[in-house]
Structure formats: structure tokens, C-alpha cells
Amino acid sequence: MPGKTASEIDAQAADWAARIDRAPLTETEQAALDAWLAEDMRHLGAYGRARAVAIHSERAAALGSGFRPSAPRPSRRGFLAGGAGMAASLAVATTGGLMYATRGEAYATHIGELKVVPLSDGSVVSLNTQSRIRVLYSHDKREIHLEDGEALFDVARDARPFVVRAGETKVLADATAFTVRHLDDQPVQVAVKRGAVSVTAGDKAPVRLLANMRAVETTPERIAVASVTPAEIDRGLAWREQRIAFEGETLGDAASEFRRYSDTRIVIDDPAIAREPITGLFQANDPVGFSQAVAASFGLKADVGDGEVRLHRAKPPT
Amino acid sequence: MTRLSDERALWLSRHVLPHEPALRAWLSKRRIPGLEVDDLVQETYARLIVLENVSAIINPRAYVFQTAYSILINHVRRSRVVSFQTMHDIDQLGVMADEATPEDTLIGRDELYRLQQAISALPGKIRDVFVLRRVKGLSQREVAKSLNLSESTVEKHMSRGFFLLMGAFSHGGNDDSRTSRAWGTKLRTTNARKDSQRD
Numbered sequence: 001m002p003g004k005t006a007s008e009i010d011a012q013a014a015d016w017a018a019r020i021d022r023a024p025l026t027e028t029e030q031a032a033l034d035a036w037l038a039e040d041m042r043h044l045g046a047y048g049r050a051r052a053v054a055i056h057s058e059r060a061a062a063l064g065s066g067f068r069p070s071a072p073r074p075s076r077r078g079f080l081a082g083g084a085g086m087a088a089s090l091a092v093a094t095t096g097g098l099m100y101a102t103r104g105e106a107y108a109t110h111i112g113e114l115k116v117v118p119l120s121d122g123s124v125v126s127l128n129t130q131s132r133i134r135v136l137y138s139h140d141k142r143e144i145h146l147e148d149g150e151a152l153f154d155v156a157r158d159a160r161p162f163v164v165r166a167g168e169t170k171v172l173a174d175a176t177a178f179t180v181r182h183l184d185d186q187p188v189q190v191a192v193k194r195g196a197v198s199v200t201a202g203d204k205a206p207v208r209l210l211a212n213m214r215a216v217e218t219t220p221e222r223i224a225v226a227s228v229t230p231a232e233i234d235r236g237l238a239w240r241e242q243r244i245a246f247e248g249e250t251l252g253d254a255a256s257e258f259r260r261y262s263d264t265r266i267v268i269d270d271p272a273i274a275r276e277p278i279t280g281l282f283q284a285n286d287p288v289g290f291s292q293a294v295a296a297s298f299g300l301k302a303d304v305g306d307g308e309v310r311l312h313r314a315k316p317p318t
Numbered sequence: 319m320t321r322l323s324d325e326r327a328l329w330l331s332r333h334v335l336p337h338e339p340a341l342r343a344w345l346s347k348r349r350i351p352g353l354e355v356d357d358l359v360q361e362t363y364a365r366l367i368v369l370e371n372v373s374a375i376i377n378p379r380a381y382v383f384q385t386a387y388s389i390l391i392n393h394v395r396r397s398r399v400v401s402f403q404t405m406h407d408i409d410q411l412g413v414m415a416d417e418a419t420p421e422d423t424l425i426g427r428d429e430l431y432r433l434q435q436a437i438s439a440l441p442g443k444i445r446d447v448f449v450l451r452r453v454k455g456l457s458q459r460e461v462a463k464s465l466n467l468s469e470s471t472v473e474k475h476m477s478r479g480f481f482l483l484m485g486a487f488s489h490g491g492n493d494d495s496r497t498s499r500a501w502g503t504k505l506r507t508t509n510a511r512k513d514s515q516r517d
Binding site for chain 1 (some may be wrong): 331363
């Protein structure tokens with residue numbers, strides 16, 4: 001092949017990925033990027049790879065404060081000790097049956113934090129922001145209580161059943177991957193990415209959920225199920241890469257979704273603005289950047305204050 | 319003009335990047351003279367970026383393999399001399415594109431472990447910057463301040479970090495060759511010369 005090697009192109013693509021990782025491109029930068037991409041099909045491909053790697057690396061947030069960069073290359077065990085204090089808690093959790101009578105092992109995330117919790121059976125729980133679980137494993141069952149927040153359960157095959165409880169909702173799973181969302185003042189939701197689960201609430205008869213199905217509401221009165229596309233399931237998991245995805249949600253709903261991830265509130269006083277639909281992928285921990293992007297596309301103003309950013313109509317020039 | 323949306327970049331990171339080591343192994347086992355695996359992979363990504371819509375793709379892995387396969391076929395059709403062996407190998411590729419994906423589960427389970435390994439293997443300063451930026455979630459400005467570096471230096475370190483991770487993920491683990499030439503422009507030029515000799 002003539003010209004640059006793949007590795008040289010990769011290095012340039014990585015430069016662009018780092019530039020866009022810092023902040024949105026200026027018009028001049030965008031023009032320069034467009035020109036570079038138009039030069040060679042391989043530039044576009046390398047840039048796509050670089051961006052994919054940059055986004056994938058956002059998952060490192062789940063390594064948590066226990067991750068020490070100066071440590072020697074970690075062993076398999078090192079990974080298990082990833083989260084702060086996880087080594088100790090895991091040692092307790094693996095004693096299995098002994099834990100049965102107690103209240104189990106608790107894991108929690110604070111606002112904006114992600115955590116990945118590997119369990120003794122090979123299952124992995126990913127915790128979204130402000131979430132709390134309690135793990136109760138015994139010789140004949142695997143039970144997890146999602147006390148608050150949202151989690152993705154990647155369940156390993158095992159002779160013991162795997163049960164997640166969230167309020168009055170109970171999810172029974174085999175080797176599957178599914179999320180449960182248990183937020184204040186909202187019905188518990190369940191979405192299945194892979195495999196199948198059974199969902200019950202109170203004395204309701206169990207409802208079978210297959211991959212790409214979502215229980216949008218699970219209460220003792222009603223279990224409402226909808227089929228969704230794999231893309232929708234994917235969007236619902238954008239938090240694993242520190243993103244929030246919207247597809248036609250109102251700005252008002254978007255503002256409360258951002259509130260889950262950051263102490264900075266997005267305030268919208270004008271109900272007409274709050275009803276505007278929004279679509280796109282945004283950095284979860286950057287409500288200010290989101291508000292500025294929204295302001296630019298809706299012709300609004302975003303005033304950044306102490307602990308809040310206010311979206312309002314720009315006053316016409318006097 | 320083609321631009322890459324954040325949504326598509328996220329899709330690539332979830333549905334293409336995890337299959338890249340398998341794709342590379344598959345391509346390199348059936349080497350076609352004059353075609354570099356790296357170039358084929360870059361072209362595969364490019365094709366996936368210019369697609370109007372990816373939401374209808376049910377099995378991304380099979381789609382990725384089929385895309386690479388059609389690129390390969392195109393190259394072979396354009397070349398004047400095609401040996402019988404080459405045609406046989408290409409047919410093999412066609413068969414394999416439909417194979418199921420037994421390791422999908424494992425990909426999900428091990429990805430954070432692999433990411434941790436790749437970050438730990440980054441050279442000193444690059445790793446420090448990367449950890450503050452990605453694990454602790456600081457902005458570029460905050461990282462610059464905390465390490466007493468200029469912002470442009472932080473950005474250069476991030477770029478190097480991405481470059482090295484691109485190497486690590488393409489081989490499904492640690493790419494020590496790329497790590498060692500991370501800062502060696504000279505070394506890379508030597509490699510480039512080797513490449514041109516091979517052509």
C-alpha cells in the first residue's frame with residue numbers, strides 16, 4: 001500500500017479522538033477533521049476505531065478509587081479487588097453459606113459513580129449512579145436486593161436460582177443479562193438484554209420476559225410489558241460509558257435524568273421549554289455541557305450559577 | 319461528507335471493538351499477498367461508519383465479518399493474478415462469517431479486566447493522566463492543574479494512551495510491541511521502512 005502505514009494513521013486518529021475528548025470541536029477544527037477524513041478511506045476507519053476505544057475506556061470509571069495506577073500489572077485477583085475495599089468484602093461474600101443468616105454484603109455507589117461488582121459465582125453486577133445492592137448468597141440460592149437505583153446483572157450459569165428483589169418486584173433469572181431500575185416514586189422496571197427472566201410483583205402470576213423486552217411497570221396491580229429494539233436496550237445502558245441517551249424525551253425529563261448523575265441541577269422554569277423533545281447522546285456528568293448544547297440548538301440561554309444551570313428563552317434585543 | 323456521530327462511535331465500541339481480535343485472527347490466517355490486515359480492519363470500520371443506519375443489524379459480529387469479507391473479495395477481483403489457493407481461502411471466509419458467537423457472554427464479563435490490564439500497561443505519565451481522566455473523571459483542565467502540566471501536554475498523553483489502547487484491543491490483550499514503540503518515532507519509521515520493503 002502506498003503512503004502512510006496503518007500505525008501512522010492510527011496515531012493521527014488518536015490525536016483527533018483526544019481533541020474531541022477534551023471538548024466539542026470548533027468550526028475550524030471540524031473543517032480540518034473533515035478534510036483529513038476525506039483524504040483516505042482508511043483515515044475514516046482509523047478515526048472510528050480511535051473514537052470507539054476512547055468511548056470504551058470510559059468504563060474505567062467503574063474501577064473506582066481503589067485502582068492504583070502505580071501498582072504492578074494486576075493479577076486476576078487484582079481485578080476482583082478493584083473497587084475500594086472490595087477485597088475484604090469479597091472474602092466475606094465467598095464464604096457463602098455462612099452469610100445466609102446475616103443481612104448480606106452491601107455495595108453502593110454515590111452520585112455520578114459507577115461500580116462493577118464481581119460475585120463469587122462468576123456473575124457480575126454493574127451499579128449505576130446512586131445505587132445500593134445487598135448480596136445474599138447461600139448454598140441453595142443466589143439473591144440480590146436492589147434497594148435503590150439501577151443495576152445490570154450479568155448472570156453466570158449455576159445450579160442455584162438467581163433472584164433480584166426490588167421493592168415488591170421479584171426477578172428470577174438463569175444465565176442472562178438484564179437491568180432492574182428501582183428509582184424513588186417510580187414503578188420498578190426490568191429490561192432483558194440477553195436470555196430470559198420471570199418477573200412477579202406481590203402475588204401477581206409471573207410474567208416471562210425474553211431478550212429485547214422491557215417491563216415498563218411492575219407493581220402488585222399491574223405488570224406492563226413492551227417489546228423494544230436491541231438499539232433501545234443499548235440506549236438504556238449508555239450509563240456504562242458515562243453517557244445518557246435520549247430519543248424524544250422531553251427536556252424536563254432529561255433534566256431530572258441528569259439530576260441522578262450530578263449535583264448540578266438543570267432548572268427550566270418555562271413549561272413550554274420543558275416540553276420540547278430532545279434526542280442525542282450526552283456526557284452524564286456534564287449537565288452544563290448538555291445545557292449549552294441544548295441552548296445552542298433551541299435558541300435558548302444557559303445561565304450557569306452555583307449548583308445549577310438555568311435554561312430560558314433569550315431576551316429579544318432591545 | 320461523512321461524519322462520525324457519538325451514537326455510531328458508541329455502537330462501534332460495543333459491537334465491533336470486542337470482535338476485532340477474532341476478526342484479525344480470521345483475516346491473518348488467510349493472508350492474501352499485498353493486503354495488510356491493519357488496512358482491511360480500518361476499511362471495515364470505515365464501511366460501518368458510512369452506513370446510514372445500524373439499528374436493524376441483529377447480529378453485529380456476523381455483519382462485521384461479512385463486511386470485511388466483501389472488502390477482501392473486492393480487492394481480489396481488482397488484482398490481476400489470483401491463485402487457486404487464494405480463491406479457496408476466500409470461500410472459507412464466506413463460510414465462517416455465519417458462525418455463531420459462543421464467547422459473547424465472556425466478552426461482557428472480562429471487558430473491565432482487559433481494560434484495567436491495558437491501562438496498567440501504559441507507560442508512566444500517560445497512565446497517570448489516563449487514570450485521572452478516565453477513572454477519576456477529571457476534566458482535561460483539572461488534570462493539567464493537578465499534575466502541573468500544560469493542557470496540550472495532557473491532550474498529547476491522552477492521544478498516546480488511545481493509540482496504545484487501540485493496539486492492545488486489536489490483539490485482545492497486551493500489545494507489547496506497540497507499547498515499546500509508544501514514544502519511539504524513530505522505531506515507527508523503521509517499521510514503516512520494513513513495511514514498504516515488504517510491498
